[in-house]
Amino acid sequence: MKYTKEFFAKKLTELFIEKAKNLKLHYEDYNKLTAHIFFADEINVPLFELLKQNTNTAEIKKYCSFIEDMWLNGTDDVVNVVDVTILERLSDDATVWKNFGKYISNEFVRYINTDLLLNNSMMYGADKLDYNR
Numbered sequence: 001m002k003y004t005k006e007f008f009a010k011k012l013t014e015l016f017i018e019k020a021k022n023l024k025l026h027y028e029d030y031n032k033l034t035a036h037i038f039f040a041d042e043i044n045v046p047l048f049e050l051l052k053q054n055t056n057t058a059e060i061k062k063y064c065s066f067i068e069d070m071w072l073n074g075t076d077d078v079v080n081v082v083d084v085t086i087l088e089r090l091s092d093d094a095t096v097w098k099n100f101g102k103y104i105s106n107e108f109v110r111y112i113n114t115d116l117l118l119n120n121s122m123m124y125g126a127d128k129l130d131y132n133r
Helices: 005-015 017-030 035-053 056-073 076-090 095-103 105-119
Strands: none
Touching: 005 017, 005 035, 005 056, 005 076, 017 035, 035 056, 035 076, 035 095, 056 076, 056 105, 076 095, 076 105
């Protein structure tokens, strides 16, 4: 069974309790879950900064595991959010991108390197990620 964007938004607020207020405000502003906007605000913004500094590994791992869960278990709409909102943004900075690759599974790295980077023109020029040992 694949899970919806609403499922993952709720799950994110369970992993990061402080995001519950932001989800409520998002629904008030948009009257629905606008997944690309919500996940960009609640994942991309903090994770980008965390990966730049690359010191709070526990927090980085929580985000990366969550993103990978979205990719593995999400509907096509959810995978689209991962591909075109989250991964595109992380690939904008070579250091952030390289650091991100250290926290994900080889299966996810393989997908990014052999599918996403070849088929997403917005990620043109992003380096392939290294496989983890």
